[in-house]
Amino acid sequence: xxxETLCVHSxxxxxxxxxxxxxxxxxxxxxxxxxxxxxxxxxxxxxxxxEVVVKKMCAxxxxxxxxxxxxxxxxxxxxxxxxxxxxxxxxxLDDLYGGTHAFATGEFQRxxxxxxxxxxxxTAIFKAQKKNTRVIVIESPTNxxxxxxxxxxxxxxxxxxxxxxxxxxxxxxxxxxxPILMGIDIVVHSGTKYLGGxxxxxxxxxxxxxxxxxxxxxxxHCLGGSLNAMTASLLERSIKTLxxxxxxxxxxxxxxxxxxxxHPAIEKVNYPGLPDFHGHEIAKTQMAGFGAxxxxxxxxxxxxxxxxxxxxxxxxxxxxxxxxxxxxxxxxLTSHVKMSAAERKRVGITDSLFRLSVGIEDAQDLExxxxxxxx
Numbered sequence: 001x002x003x004e005t006l007c008v009h010s011x012x013x014x015x016x017x018x019x020x021x022x023x024x025x026x027x028x029x030x031x032x033x034x035x036x037x038x039x040x041x042x043x044x045x046x047x048x049x050x051e052v053v054v055k056k057m058c059a060x061x062x063x064x065x066x067x068x069x070x071x072x073x074x075x076x077x078x079x080x081x082x083x084x085x086x087x088x089x090x091x092x093l094d095d096l097y098g099g100t101h102a103f104a105t106g107e108f109q110r111x112x113x114x115x116x117x118x119x120x121x122x123t124a125i126f127k128a129q130k131k132n133t134r135v136i137v138i139e140s141p142t143n144x145x146x147x148x149x150x151x152x153x154x155x156x157x158x159x160x161x162x163x164x165x166x167x168x169x170x171x172x173x174x175x176x177x178x179p180i181l182m183g184i185d186i187v188v189h190s191g192t193k194y195l196g197g198x199x200x201x202x203x204x205x206x207x208x209x210x211x212x213x214x215x216x217x218x219x220x221h222c223l224g225g226s227l228n229a230m231t232a233s234l235l236e237r238s239i240k241t242l243x244x245x246x247x248x249x250x251x252x253x254x255x256x257x258x259x260x261x262x263h264p265a266i267e268k269v270n271y272p273g274l275p276d277f278h279g280h281e282i283a284k285t286q287m288a289g290f291g292a293x294x295x296x297x298x299x300x301x302x303x304x305x306x307x308x309x310x311x312x313x314x315x316x317x318x319x320x321x322x323x324x325x326x327x328x329x330x331x332x333l334t335s336h337v338k339m340s341a342a343e344r345k346r347v348g349i350t351d352s353l354f355r356l357s358v359g360i361e362d363a364q365d366l367e368x369x370x371x372x373x374x375x
Contacts, residue, residue: 003060003175004243011055011236013048023052025233042226045217049232056239057195057205060174061187065213067206067220068232072190073099074225075204076168079186080135082219083164083212086112088134093149094347095120095142097168097190098336101343122153129161139168141283144295144331144355145348146171146270148279151286155183164212170194170322175246176289186212193322194292197238197245203227245324245360249292252366253358257294259367265374267297267352293321295331295355303374305330305352311373314365321357326366328356 001009013023026048033039040047045067054066069075080103084090092104094117101117108115114132118124120142136158140149151167158165166186167179173194179187189195191203204225206216220226227235257271272283273290283290298305309317315326319334329335331349339349358366 001059006056006059007242008240010059011052011057013052023049023233023236025049025229027229042228043221043224045220045226047229047232049229049236050227053232053236053239054205056236057174057189057207060178060239060242061169061207062178062180063187063207063209065208065210067213067217068191068227068235069204069206069220070225070227071202072097072168072170072188072192072204073103074223075190075206076100076137076166076188077103078220078223078225079166079188079206079216080137081111081223082216083166084113084135087114087132089114089116089130089132090135090137091116091118091125091128091133092137093118093120093139093142095145095147096137096139097143097170098331098338100137100168101336102338106338120147120149122150122157125154126157129163133161133163135164135166137166137168139171140177140286141171141272141279141291141293143168143171143293144270144335144353146272146277146279146291146293146295148272148283150282151179151182151184155179155185158185159183171291171293172287173242173246173291175243176250176287176291180207182286185209186216191235192320194246195239195242195322196235197242197323199318199320199323199325199327201231201234201238203231203235246292247289248360249358250289252360252363253292253294253356254290255363256356256358256366256370260294260296260370263371263374265299265302267299270295292358293355294358295353297350297352298354298374300352305354308373309354312369313372314361314369315356321355323357324360326357326359326361328354331355 031040116128186208189205271294
């Protein structure tokens with residue numbers, strides 16, 4: 001089945017009693033244990049509504065197994081802690097999501113985990129390897145500069161060296177990119193974004209092999225970042241429209257990227273779909289589409305960033321991304337605020353940088369709103 005069909009039909013549980021077309025919502029937190037091999041329990045990540053959504057995501061990401069978490073950070077932190085401990089070394093990209101960056105800098109040293117941040121470049125990852133390197137954590141495209149990494153190169157290197165690879169695939173979504181097919185071991189998502197798609201759900205996913213899922217599940221039982229049945233059901237409903245939403249959002253983003261690139265008040269646009277963008281050629285080989293996220297820097301000689309963002313009438317200044325409505329934020333004040341000013345400067349996150357999550361509105365309306373605010 002094609003992805004559009006998988007979004008709608010995969011994983012659905014058809015209740016034989018009612019024969020409804022949708023999976024029922026099982027609100028129980030207690031289940032009878034007699035005469036069954038495994039008893040469902042929300043914190044064990046095995047209740048019916050949790051499993052329904054995991055099966056859908058496994059189909060979309062080509063994974064054997066997975067877990068549904070209460071947030072994207074619960075997903076990636078649990079995965080890393082299940083695979084790296086005291087005395088181990090972890091390689092991470094400079095351009096990772098700010099929350100992941102803060103998790104490493106704030107907790108790894110206390111736990112005895114060594115770590116190295118490197119540029120978004122496969123060679124830089126190779127050079128950072130140590131004898132005790134156990135995990136490599138990457139993103140592509142990255143947040144918020146949309147840098148593109150050669151996923152296959154990293155996966156091939158790590159496989160030969162016996163290192164586990166984890167990729168945050170939130171920006172690309174399974175509609176545009178399937179890292180497991182390129183050799184990556186573990187795919188994580190902040191399902192709060194495109195998978196939920198309506199800015200009303202907080203959740204996360206880990207998709208991987210059955211063996212690695214078992215290790216991560218054991219850690220997850222201890223940390224307890226599980227999701228309730230009601231939210232899991234909302235998530236299942238949302239994923240059914242994932243393909244059509246993402247395709248429309250991507251079409252809009254491609255138009256807006258071109259519009260901003262030619263705007264006199266814009267200094268720079270970061271979007272993999274632009275032919276002159278640094279990672280464009282690599283993106284063409286590993287993405288089915290360039291995604292609906294972009295970022296840009298305003299020309300501070302023409303535009304005061306804090307005035308520009310307040311003049312927007314349609315596009316909302318808000319945290320998070322991936323919803324049907326277009327949202328804009330200043331990473332220095334939101335997603336990457338936990339990084340020091342020196343760290344932000346080092347990785348290229350300036351006070352004039354804005355990240356734009358493009359929604360499903362009419363592209364011309366969005367362009368008009370940006371134009372009036374910039375002028």
